[in-house]
Amino acid sequence: MISTNKGQKKVLIGISFLFLTLFLFLPLLLIFIGAFSQGFEVFWHAITEPMARHAIMLTLMVVVITVPLHALFGLAAAWSLTKFRFRGRQFMITLIEIPFSISPVIAGLVFIILYGVHGFFGEWLQANNMQIIFALPGIVLATMFVTLPFIARELIPLMEAQGSEAEEASLTLGAGGGRTFLYVTLPAIKWGLLYGVILCSARAIGEFGAVSVVSGRIRGATNTMPLHVEILYNEYQFAAAFAVASLMSIFAIVTIIVKQFVERKHPI
Amino acid sequence: MRQTLPGFSLTLGFTILYISFLVFIPLIALVWYSLDFGWAGFWNAVWDERVFAALRLSFSASFFAALINGLFGLLIAWVLVRYNFFGKRIMDGIIDLPFALPTAVAGIALTSLYAENGWIGSLLAPLDIQIVFTPFGVTVALTFIGLPFVVRMVEPVLRTLEKETEEAASLLGASPLTIFRTVLLPVLLPALLAGMTLAFARALGEYGSVVFIAGNIPMQTEIVPLLIMNKLEQFDYAGATAIATIMLALSFLLLFTANVLQWWLAKKLGQKGAER
Amino acid sequence: MFIEMKGIAKDFGKTTVLSDIDLTVQSGELLALLGPSGSGKTTLLRMIAGLEWPTNGKISFQGRDVTNISAKDRKIGFVFQHYALFNHMTVAKNIAYGLRVKKKQERMNKKDIAKKVQELLALVKLEGYDDRYPSQLSGGQKQRVALARALAIEPSVLLLDEPFGALDAQVRKELRHWLRTLHKQTGVTTVFVTHDQEEALDVADQVVVMKDGQIIQTGSPVDIYESPNSPFMYKFLGGANEFKGTATAAGVNIGHATWPIDNNSITAVGDNMIGFARSHEMELSKEKVTNDQLEVCISSIHPVGPLIFIEAIHQNGEQEKIEVQLSKQIFDEMDIKVGDRMYARPQRLGVFIEDFII
Numbered sequence: 001m002i003s004t005n006k007g008q009k010k011v012l013i014g015i016s017f018l019f020l021t022l023f024l025f026l027p028l029l030l031i032f033i034g035a036f037s038q039g040f041e042v043f044w045h046a047i048t049e050p051m052a053r054h055a056i057m058l059t060l061m062v063v064v065i066t067v068p069l070h071a072l073f074g075l076a077a078a079w080s081l082t083k084f085r086f087r088g089r090q091f092m093i094t095l096i097e098i099p100f101s102i103s104p105v106i107a108g109l110v111f112i113i114l115y116g117v118h119g120f121f122g123e124w125l126q127a128n129n130m131q132i133i134f135a136l137p138g139i140v141l142a143t144m145f146v147t148l149p150f151i152a153r154e155l156i157p158l159m160e161a162q163g164s165e166a167e168e169a170s171l172t173l174g175a176g177g178g179r180t181f182l183y184v185t186l187p188a189i190k191w192g193l194l195y196g197v198i199l200c201s202a203r204a205i206g207e208f209g210a211v212s213v214v215s216g217r218i219r220g221a222t223n224t225m226p227l228h229v230e231i232l233y234n235e236y237q238f239a240a241a242f243a244v245a246s247l248m249s250i251f252a253i254v255t256i257i258v259k260q261f262v263e264r265k266h267p268i
Numbered sequence: 269m270r271q272t273l274p275g276f277s278l279t280l281g282f283t284i285l286y287i288s289f290l291v292f293i294p295l296i297a298l299v300w301y302s303l304d305f306g307w308a309g310f311w312n313a314v315w316d317e318r319v320f321a322a323l324r325l326s327f328s329a330s331f332f333a334a335l336i337n338g339l340f341g342l343l344i345a346w347v348l349v350r351y352n353f354f355g356k357r358i359m360d361g362i363i364d365l366p367f368a369l370p371t372a373v374a375g376i377a378l379t380s381l382y383a384e385n386g387w388i389g390s391l392l393a394p395l396d397i398q399i400v401f402t403p404f405g406v407t408v409a410l411t412f413i414g415l416p417f418v419v420r421m422v423e424p425v426l427r428t429l430e431k432e433t434e435e436a437a438s439l440l441g442a443s444p445l446t447i448f449r450t451v452l453l454p455v456l457l458p459a460l461l462a463g464m465t466l467a468f469a470r471a472l473g474e475y476g477s478v479v480f481i482a483g484n485i486p487m488q489t490e491i492v493p494l495l496i497m498n499k500l501e502q503f504d505y506a507g508a509t510a511i512a513t514i515m516l517a518l519s520f521l522l523l524f525t526a527n528v529l530q531w532w533l534a535k536k537l538g539q540k541g542a543e544r
Numbered sequence: 545m546f547i548e549m550k551g552i553a554k555d556f557g558k559t560t561v562l563s564d565i566d567l568t569v570q571s572g573e574l575l576a577l578l579g580p581s582g583s584g585k586t587t588l589l590r591m592i593a594g595l596e597w598p599t600n601g602k603i604s605f606q607g608r609d610v611t612n613i614s615a616k617d618r619k620i621g622f623v624f625q626h627y628a629l630f631n632h633m634t635v636a637k638n639i640a641y642g643l644r645v646k647k648k649q650e651r652m653n654k655k656d657i658a659k660k661v662q663e664l665l666a667l668v669k670l671e672g673y674d675d676r677y678p679s680q681l682s683g684g685q686k687q688r689v690a691l692a693r694a695l696a697i698e699p700s701v702l703l704l705d706e707p708f709g710a711l712d713a714q715v716r717k718e719l720r721h722w723l724r725t726l727h728k729q730t731g732v733t734t735v736f737v738t739h740d741q742e743e744a745l746d747v748a749d750q751v752v753v754m755k756d757g758q759i760i761q762t763g764s765p766v767d768i769y770e771s772p773n774s775p776f777m778y779k780f781l782g783g784a785n786e787f788k789g790t791a792t793a794a795g796v797n798i799g800h801a802t803w804p805i806d807n808n809s810i811t812a813v814g815d816n817m818i819g820f821a822r823s824h825e826m827e828l829s830k831e832k833v834t835n836d837q838l839e840v841c842i843s844s845i846h847p848v849g850p851l852i853f854i855e856a857i858h859q860n861g862e863q864e865k866i867e868v869q870l871s872k873q874i875f876d877e878m879d880i881k882v883g884d885r886m887y888a889r890p891q892r893l894g895v896f897i898e899d900f901i902i
Binding site: 009012013015016017019020022023024025026027028030031034072073075076077079080081083084092094095096097098099100101102103104105106109110111112113114118120141144145148164167168171176177180181199202203205206207208209212213225226227229230233238241242245248249251252253255256257259260 | 271272273274275276278279280282283284286287290291293294295297298301340343344346347351353355357359360361362363364365366367368369370371372373374376377378380381387388408411412415466469470472473474475476480492493494496497500505508509512515516519520522523526527
């Protein structure tokens with residue numbers, strides 16, 4: 001039988017681990033070894049020097065703006081697309097996924113076309129002394145484009161599986177929409193929401209292509225963490241590059257651990 | 269028709285508004301902008317050896333990456349669903365790394381690993397195999413970012429397949445290979461293809477993990493997103509937009525394909541449920 | 545009357561789920577909506593609750609029009625088939641939910657809520673289960689929590705959707721009798737949906753049988769059982785023999801036997817008729833005495849405890865199978881064996897013109 005042969009099992013598991021080692025484990029390990037390759041001093045300096053601190057703060061700012069808005073969007077989208085049946089529902093669910101299949105470079109480009117100097121609103125913005133491209137708003141918009149689906153995509157299947165009976169029960173017991181959402185829906189999806197928020201944060205922190213296009217890479221001004229890593233790497237400051245990279249990698253590992261935890265909380 | 273639960277128009281309205289402003293209106297602006305140059309301008313921007321080379325590289329590297337992911341993704345999904353072993357949870361977790369790890373971080377890590385003086389690169393150098401700054405490097409990076417798609421797509425389908433079907437087949441005297449071909453593959457195929465399509469689509473647009481390992485030599489290791497980026501840096505908006513429009517059309521086509529495959533999958537599994 | 549529904553219709557796009565339903569529920573009544581799946585009974589129940597909206601028609605509670613009032617303001621208790629308990633809340637929190645979400649000026653203080661929860665826990669015989677979570681309860685216990693939760697808001701109507709549908713047979717029977725007792729204790733007007741005719745006849749004061757979005761028959765359990773008004777009713781209630789016959793001037797002709805029927809007015813001579821007689825309302829005898837006996841051949845005998853189920857074949861053009869149910873005592877007296885030629889007579893026969901709509 002296919003799956004009960006002992007030797008076969010060992011070989012298949014072995015090949016899987018080998019493949020994952022070459023493509024996933026070793027790169028991850030290398031980041032941390034690289035980060036400390038020139039000692040703790042260099043590591044500490046790399047993540048605390050002013051430019052790095054600025055990049056970290058800017059990245060956090062992007063996350064703080066992006067993630068709550070996407071959480072709100074995810075909740076609204078999941079509520080409207082799972083608690084009600086209407087024509088075009090399935091189509092809407094597909095639409096939400098569109099940013100997944102679009103190149104991040106294009107995600108950045110569209111905002112240059114809209115708000116750049118030669119863009120649709122370029123002149124108007126300049127006349128009113130507002131800047132979107134090569135500034136924080138542009139970075140936020142590009143990041144939001146790319147990370148839009150993450151929270152909604154966690155919530156939709158979860159809420160779909162849970163159905164609407166609990167909400168209906170709450171309604172018959174005299175609770176209105178707000179209380180029903182707060183007391184019944186939200187507690188039932190909190191773990192999925194948590195994972196969505198963390199995954200969305202990880203992606204917002206790490207967004208590179210889209211942000212590259214709109215940021216202009218102005219050091220100490222529009223340089224996010226991934227852009228800072230790129231600059232350090234291109235300047236052959238490998239240890240420093242990996243030091244900043246390792247911070248982001250820790251967040252990625254936390255994301256994975258939370259996912260494992262959440263999947264045990266409510267398996268769909 | 270009146271809805272039972274409250275908040276339908278509010279939440280749907282917000283959803284549509286949000287996604288329109290953030291995604292659709294910008295995308296429409298892109299297409300609009302590229303139409304502005306007219307056919308001739310569009311053609312001029314696209315009809316270029318460098319564009320062809322980039323498209324060729326992006327397509328072939330993405331295709332091979334999707335193929336590798338199809339093969340190993342299927343294997344890993346199988347191992348995760350059917351076997352219990354030490355380190356299974358770690359294996360399950362690490363699969364999601366490419367989703368969570370910043371692409372630029374993946375890019376520099378893979379480059380250092382496969383560089384001539386890197387852990388793996390130095391093993392391959394005596395064999396005269398160079399990965400970094402070659403199309404192989406591009407494929408390696410694209411394999412990295414596409415891996416979770418196939419595994420996560422095939423896993424749930426594999427889980428619904430009962431062992432009994434295979435056991436019955438083997439009692440009837442089928443060899444393992446025959447069982448795989450006749451019993452498993454037909455059911456897994458839609459999920460596998462959908463996963464590979466998603467991996468392929470993601471790979472076509474990928475930028476961050478590729479730029480470092482590719483080396484960005486025009487005509488040789490320049491992928492399409494990087495070409496768009498280079499055109500932008502030279503303020504060639506027409507060129508960038510024209511290529512982006514083509515990529516956009518391809519993305520929609522691939523998304524559509526993946527959806528059709530998933531629909532096919534749902535139908536296939538649905539039939540299976542009905543037969544039971 | 546308590547609930548009155550008039551001219552209720554419901555369409556989902558092109559499919560009609562309910563058409564022209566008139567239904568009244570008396571105050572304090574225990575009413576069962578009975579029907580096969582797809583008959584629209586659950587939709588009708590959800591409409592009373594305000595969880596579903598009629599395309600046409602009017603619903604009123606005690607003369608007050610509630611057609612456009614939302615579920616939140618109807619003050620009804622609803623018990624879902626799959627309980628719909630709030631899984632992240634304890635049993636006590638679940639029961640207290642309806643009391644806690646009230647507006648501030650109408651809300652009881654915490655102490656009174658806690659007291660009320662204890663009363664309800666006692667009522668549903670779950671004392672001491674306050675701090676359990678739904679996942680720690682059995683199906684029957686969950687259903688009782690759901691019931692207590694619904695009763696907490698002192699609803700004017702209690703609605704139950706297939707309340708015992710997801711439980712196993714033993715628990716079902718227990719809960720069924722318990723619901724009956726509970727209804728007597730509380731006196732709340734209650735409507736429940738079921739597809740199980742035995743359950744409906746056993747528990748309810750009034751039974752409404754539905755099919756294809758229409759009400760087929762309404763009546764007390766005795767009425768429903770004693771005088772089904774259509775072939776569908778006989779078939780749905782089950783356990784009835786079916787005879788094909790023809791209308792004659794004298795009555796109905798089945799095989800070589802003839803039955804007189806009361807309302808000859810509805811038949812024209814020569815019409816195809818269909819007759820129903822339940823298996824325990826059949827007599828067997830060894831001799832032909834009267835004109836309404838059918839000649840049969842005993843094909844199998846199957847004793848189940850104190851009852852004997854006998855299958856006999858009747859030649860009526862094609863073979864018709866007849867089931868007869870006898871007590872062990874009569875069976876022993878008659879000394880029946882497989883292969884015997886005997887005469888079967890229905891003590892009562894429900895006769896209808898055969899139509900193809902059944």
